[in-house]
Amino acid sequence: MSFTFPFSAIVGQDEMKLAILIAAVDPGVGGVLVFGDRGTGKSTAVRALAALLPKMRAIDGCRYGCDPAGGGTACDQCPTLKGHGKAKSHWVSVPVVDMPLGATEDRVVGALDLERALSQGVKAFEPGLLARANRGFLYIDEVNLLEDHLVDLLIDVAASGENVVEREGLSVRHPARFVLVGSGNPEEGELRPQLLDRFGLSVEVRTPTDIATRVEVVRRRDAYERDPAAFIDHWHAEDERIRRRIVAARKRLADVQVPDVALERAAQLCMKLGTDGLRGELTLMRAARSLAAIDGDAVVGDAQLRRIAAPALRHRLRRNPLDDAGSTVRVERALAELFPA
Amino acid sequence: MDLPAEAAVWADATLAAAIFAVDPVGVGGVGVRASAGPVRDQWLALLQQMVVGKPWRRLPLNIRDERLIGGLDLGATLQAGRPVAQRGLMAETDGGVLVAAMAERVTPEVAARLAAVLDRGEAVVERDGITQRHAARLGLVALDEGIGDDEKLPAALQERLAMLLDLQSVTPAEAFEDQAQIPDLAREVAQARALLPQVTMPEPVLQALCVAGVALGASSLRLALLAVRVARIHAALGGRDSADADDAAVAVRLVLLPRATQMPVVESEEPPSPPPDEPPPSEPPPDEPPKDLDDAEPQLPEGALDDLVLQAALASLPPGLLASLQARQARADRSRSSGRSGAARKSGQRGRPAGVRRGEPRGGERLNVIDTLRAAAPWQRLRGRVLDAVSPRRIEVRADDFHVTRYRQKRETTTIFVVDASGSSAMNRLAEAKGAVELLLADCYVRRDKVAVLGFRGRGAELLLPPTRSLVRAKRSLSGLPGGGGTPLAAAIDAAGALADAVARRGDTPLVVLLTDGRANVALDGSGGRAQAEADVQAAAMRFRQGHVATLLIDTSPRPQAQAAGLAQALQARYLPLPQAGAASMSAAVQAATARR
Numbered sequence: 001m002s003f004t005f006p007f008s009a010i011v012g013q014d015e016m017k018l019a020i021l022i023a024a025v026d027p028g029v030g031g032v033l034v035f036g037d038r039g040t041g042k043s044t045a046v047r048a049l050a051a052l053l054p055k056m057r058a059i060d061g062c063r064y065g066c067d068p069a070g071g072g073t074a075c076d077q078c079p080t081l082k083g084h085g086k087a088k089s090h091w092v093s094v095p096v097v098d099m100p101l102g103a104t105e106d107r108v109v110g111a112l113d114l115e116r117a118l119s120q121g122v123k124a125f126e127p128g129l130l131a132r133a134n135r136g137f138l139y140i141d142e143v144n145l146l147e148d149h150l151v152d153l154l155i156d157v158a159a160s161g162e163n164v165v166e167r168e169g170l171s172v173r174h175p176a177r178f179v180l181v182g183s184g185n186p187e188e189g190e191l192r193p194q195l196l197d198r199f200g201l202s203v204e205v206r207t208p209t210d211i212a213t214r215v216e217v218v219r220r221r222d223a224y225e226r227d228p229a230a231f232i233d234h235w236h237a238e239d240e241r242i243r244r245r246i247v248a249a250r251k252r253l254a255d256v257q258v259p260d261v262a263l264e265r266a267a268q269l270c271m272k273l274g275t276d277g278l279r280g281e282l283t284l285m286r287a288a289r290s291l292a293a294i295d296g297d298a299v300v301g302d303a304q305l306r307r308i309a310a311p312a313l314r315h316r317l318r319r320n321p322l323d324d325a326g327s328t329v330r331v332e333r334a335l336a337e338l339f340p341a
Numbered sequence: 342m343d344l345p346a347e348a349a350v351w352a353d354a355t356l357a358a359a360i361f362a363v364d365p366v367g368v369g370g371v372g373v374r375a376s377a378g379p380v381r382d383q384w385l386a387l388l389q390q391m392v393v394g395k396p397w398r399r400l401p402l403n404i405r406d407e408r409l410i411g412g413l414d415l416g417a418t419l420q421a422g423r424p425v426a427q428r429g430l431m432a433e434t435d436g437g438v439l440v441a442a443m444a445e446r447v448t449p450e451v452a453a454r455l456a457a458v459l460d461r462g463e464a465v466v467e468r469d470g471i472t473q474r475h476a477a478r479l480g481l482v483a484l485d486e487g488i489g490d491d492e493k494l495p496a497a498l499q500e501r502l503a504m505l506l507d508l509q510s511v512t513p514a515e516a517f518e519d520q521a522q523i524p525d526l527a528r529e530v531a532q533a534r535a536l537l538p539q540v541t542m543p544e545p546v547l548q549a550l551c552v553a554g555v556a557l558g559a560s561s562l563r564l565a566l567l568a569v570r571v572a573r574i575h576a577a578l579g580g581r582d583s584a585d586a587d588d589a590a591v592a593v594r595l596v597l598l599p600r601a602t603q604m605p606v607v608e609s610e611e612p613p614s615p616p617p618d619e620p621p622p623s624e625p626p627p628d629e630p631p632k633d634l635d636d637a638e639p640q641l642p643e644g645a646l647d648d649l650v651l652q653a654a655l656a657s658l659p660p661g662l663l664a665s666l667q668a669r670q671a672r673a674d675r676s677r678s679s680g681r682s683g684a685a686r687k688s689g690q691r692g693r694p695a696g697v698r699r700g701e702p703r704g705g706e707r708l709n710v711i712d713t714l715r716a717a718a719p720w721q722r723l724r725g726r727v728l729d730a731v732s733p734r735r736i737e738v739r740a741d742d743f744h745v746t747r748y749r750q751k752r753e754t755t756t757i758f759v760v761d762a763s764g765s766s767a768m769n770r771l772a773e774a775k776g777a778v779e780l781l782l783a784d785c786y787v788r789r790d791k792v793a794v795l796g797f798r799g800r801g802a803e804l805l806l807p808p809t810r811s812l813v814r815a816k817r818s819l820s821g822l823p824g825g826g827g828t829p830l831a832a833a834i835d836a837a838g839a840l841a842d843a844v845a846r847r848g849d850t851p852l853v854v855l856l857t858d859g860r861a862n863v864a865l866d867g868s869g870g871r872a873q874a875e876a877d878v879q880a881a882a883m884r885f886r887q888g889h890v891a892t893l894l895i896d897t898s899p900r901p902q903a904q905a906a907g908l909a910q911a912l913q914a915r916y917l918p919l920p921q922a923g924a925a926s927m928s929a930a931v932q933a934a935t936a937r938r
Binding site for chain 1: 367406409410423424449450453454457460463465466467468469470471472496497500538542544547548550551552554555560561562563564565566569714715716718736810811812813814
């Protein structure tokens with residue numbers, strides 16, 4: 001039996017937690033990138049998410065966990081499984097798939113089932129990690145150490161939401177819609193801009209230096225290690241509260257209004273910062289809407305934009321090596337100019 | 342206990358071994374800096390006797406993923422005619438100790454895999470058509486044979502090892518002296534293991550450990566947590582069911598002090614004032630914190646324990662260490678971790694794997710057995726293989742099943758900037774060089790090249806930025822560089838030559854960019870005088886030429902000088918007068934030089 005440190009028991013790191021919640025409410029925001037110091041609970045937070053997410057329904061027998069309500073694209077099996085009437089379905093946990101270091105391409109995209117091929121001579125497709133992550137989260141720790149050919153592959157699938165396998169005489173395509181979550185330490189190397197751009201939100205985490213916070217972190221971690229079951233039990237109610245917030249926010253999401261004024265403001269901000277392409281504006285809007293849904297606000301306004309601008313835009317700024325200010329500072333500067341308090 | 346410094350080091354090493362042996366998983370591991378030899382062997386033997394009955398495995402430096410993490414067992418697979426998985430080394434070590442030799446040379450990739458297992462206690466395999474997870478709760482002993490500050494354990498690994506030992510000063514005689522105690526120690530370890538779950542951690546002790554981490558500049562929260570565990574184990578070893586200031590002081594000494602990057606501000610009666618330029622004196626440091634600690638504890642006012650713990654730990658420092666701390670901080674500000682992304686690849690496997698293609702292995706290409714088998718597998722029936730179990734099963738592989746692994750052969754370029762930081766215009770030149778470095782790095786994204794910076798001023802040259810492709814590191818290293826002083830050009834040329842050589846040995850292509858006006862006035866031995874300095878430069882240039890390194894000399898003087906042009910000739914460098922070398926023009930010139938080759 002393995003335990004997971006409860007999400008609600010993570011001390012501080014509010015921006016990271018918020019970004020993860022936003023993506024959980026609206027997967028359309030795109031992935032979350034968590035970059036920063038070692039030992040700040042990056043992996044802990046992502047793994048805690050798995051225990052937190054409300055369950056979802058999946059069609060019985062579908063290898064890709066397709067949605068009986070037909071959300072997103074269905075795989076090619078599902079029409080057969082559905083037959084004429086309604087497909088049978090069951091509750092499953094939302095997958096949070098860990099991509100282990102050293103994973104090989106065949107296990108990521110899926111490949112010929114070697115066992116069956118060798119023993120029975122049957123040509124069958126064995127789905128990989130991308131299939132398992134469908135409708136959920138794909139987590140890559142040390143994302144900057146990922147091998148280049150895997151990065152290329154992920155970029156493609158993350159963009160299209162579909163995994164196309166053409167190998168060993170197999171020709172398979174299946175849905176692979178997932179929220180890409182990456183974490184890493186910038187000192188190990190930078191991410192390629194193309195991959196950077198795939199992440200909707202980018203969060204910077206720092207080691208807290210204030211003693212009270214540090215003591216609290218160590219105390220909770222210590223308590224967890226001493227008696228994980230009791231600790232999880234203690235935080236159960238708090239985790240449950242966050243789960244309900246996610247469920248409620250998802251229901252509200254469609255009703256949140258995005259007035260033209262807000263769109264204009266977002267566009268101004270992106271112009272000011274000179275972000276490349278439209279992805280910045282789109283993410284900014286979606287994230288702001290998701291944030292409004294979480295907070296129970298009916299309309300997106302400056303308040304949401306201001307809170308979410310840094311994570312939504314800081315990794316899209318064109319590098320200006322001669323400007324010493326970090327990208328966060330640049331976003332904040334633009335905010336201060338455009339959105340005077 | 343009044344022990345000479347070296348004996349105290351060995352006593353601590355013994356204590357660390359015992360602490361690790363009590364709970365290898367909780368402690369994560371021990372980093373042992375020592376050259377191979379009797380002292381290190383003795384320490385390992387000591388540890389081994391305390392963890393008798395647990396798995397004990399060695400991790401070879403060049404291990405491949407299928408052995409480290411697990412994967413397809415090819416021999417068994419071919420024999421059985423179906424995929425057979427093998428557990429990796431980490432899973433085999435479950436519940437025991439993994440000893441990594443020459444851990445300072447471990448690649449970032451292997452370090453990350455080890456770190457993942459230390460964090461999660463299980464090895465997850467998603468390889469070669471195999472999906473498995475195995476328990477792999479282990480403690481790591483990282484043997485570090487590095488010399489100097491450049492060679493050290495990868496930061497990702499170092500952070501997960503609770504204790505770092507330096508046995509370089511221990512003589513074999515000391516290490517073999519107290520062998521008689523080992524059975525006692527082993528017994529204590531066994532008792533402590535039983536007691537450990539009951540040991541409580543009082544709030545003030547926990548807080549003292551957190552404060553100490555910040556005060557010493559070892560601020561990672563992981564370290565604070567490891568210190569808590571070490572303190573608890575130390576209490577268990579002492580037979581106490583609650584950790585106290587004593588235990589905390591030991592934890593600070595073993596866990597936090599070796600990574601200290603700053604001197605804590607402690608109001609002590611006798612402030613440490615180490616002689617700055619002397620070798621460590623052999624003055625005996627007290628090995629134990631003051632005895633009256635325990636008695637004083639109950640009446641302590643809020644926060645006093647924090648100081649006590651720190652002081653006790655500091656008192657046990659060998660005095661020489663204090664002097665080196667300041668120097669270490671200066672370096673730490675610039676390069677906080679080894680962060681060696683893209684270090685040397687495994688030999689025999691040049692470049693990055695760039696996929697697999699069908700084809701026969703020719704011209705040094707390597708057969709990819711897994712994919713070859715995979716290609717052959719579906720056709721076995723058609724090829725008339727008998728599927729019943731009577732005859733030994735064979736897989737029929739034909740030539741058109743062959744797959745080879747492709748590697749990207751492109752060599753990376755490491756551009757080494759050698760920046761003259763002497764004299765009045767130093768600040769400008771440094772700023773320009775910095776700008777050019779950052780522009781290049783931004784561009785290196787696409788090409789994955791690296792950049793290094795050497796600065797020279799005053800008496801010698803200094804490596805300001807080791808080869809890196811991390812913009813974050815470059816920014817940190819290059820911010821706040823001092824300028825002014827003489828021009829030790831000869832030393833700079835020698836340093837550049839040495840670094841270029843190191844880069845070339847790593848399999849990369851060096852490109853040296855020297856920014857100077859060519860007017861040397863400091864000789865190799867650090868003395869002034871133009872004549873000697875010039876002679877040294879000529880000699881250094883001759884040495885440099887032997888390396889056949891592509892070089893670009895950028896003349897930064899306001900008016901192009903014959904001197905710099907002459908130097909360029911001596912170095913067989915391209916000469917480029919750039920009186921107003923802006924960052925952009927400089928990076929353009931360097932890129933042109935790169936493209937030319």
